[in-house]
Amino acid sequence: MSDTHAQSAAFVRESFIPQSPPPARERGILKWGRENLFSNWFYTLLTLVSLYVVFSLLSGFLPWLFSGVWNAGSLSECREILQGVDAGCFAVLTERWNQLLFGFSYPTEAYWRPTLAFILLFVCAAPVLFSGLPRKLLILTLLYPFAAYWLLWGGTIVVPLMALLGVVLGYVAFGATVSRGFATALVAALVVAGIVWWVGIAVAGAVPDFVALMPVPSRDMGGFMLNMMLGTVCVSLSLPFGILLALGRQSRLPIIKIACVAFIEFIRGVPLITLLFVANVVLAYFLPPGTNFDLILRVIIMITMFASAYIAEVIRGGLAALPRGQYEAADALGLDYGQAMRLIILPQALKISIPGIVNVAVGLFKDTTLVSIISMFDVVGMIRGPILASTDWNGVYWELYGAAALLFFVVCYTISQYSQWLERKLATDHR
Amino acid sequence: MTMTDTPQAAPKTVDRSAMKVSDEVAISIENMNKWYGAFHVLRDIDLTVYKGERIVVCGPSGSGKSTLIRCINALEEHQKGRIEVDGTVLSSDLKNIDRIRSEVGMVFQHFNLFPHLTILENCTLAPIWVRKTPKREAEQDAMQFLEKVKIPDQANKYPGQLSGGQQQRVAIARSLCMRPKIMLFDEPTSALDPEMIKEVLDTMIELAEEGMTMICVTHEMGFARQVANRVIFMDQGQIVEQNEPEEFFNHPKSDRTKLFLSQILGH
Numbered sequence: 001m002s003d004t005h006a007q008s009a010a011f012v013r014e015s016f017i018p019q020s021p022p023p024a025r026e027r028g029i030l031k032w033g034r035e036n037l038f039s040n041w042f043y044t045l046l047t048l049v050s051l052y053v054v055f056s057l058l059s060g061f062l063p064w065l066f067s068g069v070w071n072a073g074s075l076s077e078c079r080e081i082l083q084g085v086d087a088g089c090f091a092v093l094t095e096r097w098n099q100l101l102f103g104f105s106y107p108t109e110a111y112w113r114p115t116l117a118f119i120l121l122f123v124c125a126a127p128v129l130f131s132g133l134p135r136k137l138l139i140l141t142l143l144y145p146f147a148a149y150w151l152l153w154g155g156t157i158v159v160p161l162m163a164l165l166g167v168v169l170g171y172v173a174f175g176a177t178v179s180r181g182f183a184t185a186l187v188a189a190l191v192v193a194g195i196v197w198w199v200g201i202a203v204a205g206a207v208p209d210f211v212a213l214m215p216v217p218s219r220d221m222g223g224f225m226l227n228m229m230l231g232t233v234c235v236s237l238s239l240p241f242g243i244l245l246a247l248g249r250q251s252r253l254p255i256i257k258i259a260c261v262a263f264i265e266f267i268r269g270v271p272l273i274t275l276l277f278v279a280n281v282v283l284a285y286f287l288p289p290g291t292n293f294d295l296i297l298r299v300i301i302m303i304t305m306f307a308s309a310y311i312a313e314v315i316r317g318g319l320a321a322l323p324r325g326q327y328e329a330a331d332a333l334g335l336d337y338g339q340a341m342r343l344i345i346l347p348q349a350l351k352i353s354i355p356g357i358v359n360v361a362v363g364l365f366k367d368t369t370l371v372s373i374i375s376m377f378d379v380v381g382m383i384r385g386p387i388l389a390s391t392d393w394n395g396v397y398w399e400l401y402g403a404a405a406l407l408f409f410v411v412c413y414t415i416s417q418y419s420q421w422l423e424r425k426l427a428t429d430h431r
Numbered sequence: 432m433t434m435t436d437t438p439q440a441a442p443k444t445v446d447r448s449a450m451k452v453s454d455e456v457a458i459s460i461e462n463m464n465k466w467y468g469a470f471h472v473l474r475d476i477d478l479t480v481y482k483g484e485r486i487v488v489c490g491p492s493g494s495g496k497s498t499l500i501r502c503i504n505a506l507e508e509h510q511k512g513r514i515e516v517d518g519t520v521l522s523s524d525l526k527n528i529d530r531i532r533s534e535v536g537m538v539f540q541h542f543n544l545f546p547h548l549t550i551l552e553n554c555t556l557a558p559i560w561v562r563k564t565p566k567r568e569a570e571q572d573a574m575q576f577l578e579k580v581k582i583p584d585q586a587n588k589y590p591g592q593l594s595g596g597q598q599q600r601v602a603i604a605r606s607l608c609m610r611p612k613i614m615l616f617d618e619p620t621s622a623l624d625p626e627m628i629k630e631v632l633d634t635m636i637e638l639a640e641e642g643m644t645m646i647c648v649t650h651e652m653g654f655a656r657q658v659a660n661r662v663i664f665m666d667q668g669q670i671v672e673q674n675e676p677e678e679f680f681n682h683p684k685s686d687r688t689k690l691f692l693s694q695i696l697g698h
């Protein structure tokens with residue numbers, strides 16, 4: 001009658017085996033090294049070769065870095081001090097540091113202003129970047145653009161104040177009329193803001209010295225400050241525009257859809273450098289003669305258009321990745337289009353799009369160096385132009401471009417780390 | 432996708448005392464037709480649902496059951512005929528559509544919870560934004576409904592951390608938070624394992640016992656027998672037969688219905 005093996009049939013465990021650590025060679029750095037570096041003869045060979053390459057690179061680079069000269073008046077002085085030793089002449093950085101940061105014509109006594117604006121940037125961006133901070137701090141973020149404008153360009157405080165007032169009153173007008181439809185409210189907001197700005201320009205013209213900082217014209221802006229400024233402004237503008245374009249591309253209204261598709265495809269089909277030349281030269285032909293349309297503003301518009309087309313496509317990918325059920329659930333609960341987008345669709349689509357958006361943002365930030373080609377003196381423009389062309393520092397390529405690379409790397413790496421932190425924080429789907 | 436009548440899926444005993452059908456009309460559909468391109472999905476649908484009715488819709492795959500109930504809250508547009516829900520005629524006017532949607536709850540086969548929001552936020556979102564309920568009140572309300580579907584302790588988790596059955600009960604609670612007058616269910620249990628089917632069906636039964644007007648697309652014939660007051664059989668976009676559950680299951684009139692029942696009941 002038995003159809004199982006006598007010994008294997010019944011078994012009851014009476015004592016349980018306690019947890020114990022794995023054997024020593026299966027732990028920590030030893031295990032890691034054995035598995036990853038020396039697991040067979042080929043890996044061992046690769047490891048040794050790589051070690052040799054790393055060693056010879058560093059044995060050349062580190063002495064060059066550490067025995068470099070930091071204090072000298074020119075390249076020839078550097079050479080004298082070094083006496084034939086092959087080492088960096090970092091004195092150019094010490095001597096021209098302010099020029100690298102602020103350009104060569106920003107007034108020296110006003111250097112504190114961009115520096116302060118830079119520090120405030122972190123304070124005021126924090127509430128947007130870290131949702132754990134109290135929401136009331138977003139007021140700071142709203143105020144920042146106006147404060148930064150005043151700090152960088154100077155002039156009377158009336159200008160940023162009236163600009164801010166225009167935005168606030170426009171928003172109030174929007175809120176008061178939004179029940180009559182979105183389009184009406186938008187027009188009302190623009191009209192109110194327009195009137196306030198118009199009055200503001202008149203007032204500012206009348207009292208140019210009212211609580212004024214020394215004015216600095218756009219053509220005096222330069223150095224890494226210019227890159228930071230263009231990068232920050234263009235990234236923060238191109239995100240909302242990109243979102244609107246992406247939503248417009250999905251619109252059921254043919255006009256909106258066609259306009260968005262045409263814009264995106266056109267901008268993506270044109271090199272940024274072309275757009276910058278347009279901003280620099282061609283735009284002047286289209287504007288009424290005598291209008292002095294600020295060059296930085298023109299460049300900001302072009303870079304923003306460029307980046308928003310790319311961001312729109314990235315976000316479209318995110319929107320397409322959402323299951324249709326999310327739209328349906330939002331609809332079925334009675335949320336209107338704006339609410340469904342703002343509360344359900346965009347938070348998820350943007351989360352999916354973070355890597356792509358960061359990709360565009362980092363690329364855009366580096367592309368701000370292209371303005372050096374239309375004779376603006378950003379950090380690369382400064383190096384290529386005034387610094388390398390000077391008789392003192394002609395020939396100090398490695399040190400200068402290395403420093404520029406380092407500056408960009410620090411910013412881009414920070415952005416990348418932040419985005420990875422954000423992605424981890426937003427990962428709620430536990431797949 | 433199993434179409435079962437097995438005892439394991441059979442729900443608890445049902446108290447029918449509070450299930451009363453009034454003679455007020457909740458939904459009236461007259462001569463409704465819908466096409467997907469050239470494909471005629473729904474043909475001449477006439478259906479009147481009275482307040483307090485529990486209607487089960489069944490039929491073979493592709494017969495248009497989902498499309499029918501999705502037309503009721505305008506997730507799908509119908510091209511011909513008239514749909515009136517709770518006194519509001521469905522037109523292309525967005526205001527009407529949003530009004531109807533906020534009165535009609537819908538539960539989907541794949542739950543469709545919002546994965547970036549906690550369970551509690553999933554439940555309070557629509558009351559706060561559509562009904563303009565103050566947040567605190569909406570949260571208390573939501574907790575009450577989460578207790579009702581027996582998952583109050585999961586309120587601060589995210590949907591991805593819950594089992595399928597729990598997610599579907601949250602989806603039901605989320606709809607209930609809008610205090611809908613009518614609930615639509617589109618195969619709410621067909622993506623679930625058998626044990627989870629029971630917990631969801633129990634929740635639906637409780638809802639029926641409280642007198643909720645419901646239309647359920649489902650293949651849970653046990654549920655249909657115990658809870659429904661009317662079973663509708665659809666095929667090829669048409670209502671082929673409708674009757675009280677006992678009559679429907681024991682003495683189906685049309686051959687198509689007989690064939691369908693013999694297939695899903697397996698005798």
Ligand SMILES: Nc1ncnc2c1ncn2[C@@H]1O[C@H](COP(=O)(O)OP(=O)(O)OP(=O)(O)O)[C@@H](O)[C@H]1O
Nearest residue numbers: 467468470472490491492493494495496497498499
């Ligand atoms: N968006 C669509 N476009 C074109 N045809 C569709 C679309 N949605 C559904 N259909 C078709 O309409 C018919 C009815 O679909 P519906 O989803 O209502 O069926 P169902 O009865 O719910 O089936 P199931 O039991 O499989 O859910 C099917 O033949 C389907 O292929």
Ligand SMILES: [Mg+2]
Nearest residue numbers: 496497498618
């Ligand atoms: Mg279906």
